[in-house]
Amino acid sequence: MLIRKPDDIPSSEITPESMYVNRRNFISTVAAGAAAALVPGTAAACQAGGPGREQEEPNSYDDITTYNNFYEFGLNKDDPSKHAGSLVTHPWTVKIDGHVAKPATYALEDLLKPHTLEDRVYRLRCVEAWSMVIPWRGFELGKLIERVQPTSRAKYVAFETLYRPAQMPGQRSPVLDWPYDEGLRLDEAMHPLALLVTGLYGKDLPNQNGAPLRLVVPWKYGFKSIKSIVRISFVEDQPPTAWNKANAREYGFYSNVNPDVNHPRWSQRTERRLGELRRRRTQMFNGYGDQVAHLYDGMDLRKYY
């Protein structure tokens, strides 16, 4: 998929300055990181990392595709890569419904056609206190939202994963309330950082990473980045979300990465960046605070965890 040539891009689509500077760092990081696998056990000192503060090399393709939480394929980290092969991702449809001007069910190719795919390197921070740096390929969720024209009644965007126990063996046991669902407030969904993703390291998403279409919301815990999406609904009330249903005390709707609000059973103050020897101090909003903090002005993030 080609990046459009400069004269095709209207000024309204020019990336804001702050994002452009970050993206330049990220892309050179991808180029460097794609050439060499990350050396395991690098003895980095405990890092106070953040965007632009030091080069953050993406994790290896191997690590990203063999260490996954995707309970639809099993509960162990290596289960998705072992079992996700059974999932058939083509043909794939995505239903857009709820408070939108044009609800419709799209074939995936038709959903993607108007959008230019771009490469973005994001940190992903799991609620379990490990993290990776991943070069995603996708397009801004906000662009899709603009296209489908939500009405004034739409306050939240709800997402749903495929329900197909015949191909997703984990769905045969009620570990979570299948199908997996997630949601964002409309302004969060419109934020330029929120991506609908179809690829990884420039290749199509492997099944275990959420093929063929997933969400990536890098300032929130990883479980918000729902995989294998089949439905996007625009709703008035805060939608139910799988982990919140499973354990409301431990997993909130917002789930912004926040070192000051611990999980009831473990600390969120530090994280294990895969490939590094020393733990890192977790950054507020996973280091994306300068871009997203304004979304939560005046909100008590301890209450709205």
Next chain:
Amino acid sequence: MTATTRMRWVIKPIVWTGCLVPAGILVVRALRDDLTANPIELLENWTGYTTLTLLMITLAVTPVRRLTGWNGVIKLRRLIGLFAFFYACIHFSIYLGIDLFFAWDLIAEDIAERPYITAGFTALLLLIPLAATSTKGSIRRLGKRWQKLHRLVYVAAGVGVLHFYWKVKADTSEPLLFAGILVVLLLLRANVVRQSARRIRDRLRLVPAE
């Protein structure tokens, strides 16, 4: 071959080897770079799992003795118990020195405020006097008190299972399995079960003699 010879040259070496297999597997996997994307997590989980498994085996020794009448099995209990302590120490050392890299403030906070770590630390502490008094000399010196002290292994095992149960995010099947095994092993010690075991054993012995 006498029972003593068999114990010393056949059975104990086999058990020693068996107890070293979990460590051996980790070494092999490390050499083959097969430690997953999160090696520290793997090492912690593996050593913790091995600790609990060996503890359960030590708790199974007495029921096995009662059911089979093989008194010699008691000689293996200290060996296996000390290996459980060995793996517990490795498990804790990895947490202390590699996972948290001797960040004492974070470690203290974890032990004080994270119930699953409080439980794990407690279980380890409980194992220390057991390991320290495992020698023949201690058994002799402590006499009847030795038995009482070593009942702490039940508490250590229970707290260890709690540590596991409180740690897992959603897959409680393994901790619950250990809990179930622990309950069964403790029940097997109850008097009513002891008597039934003796009766079963006697009846089984009579059958071939007829």
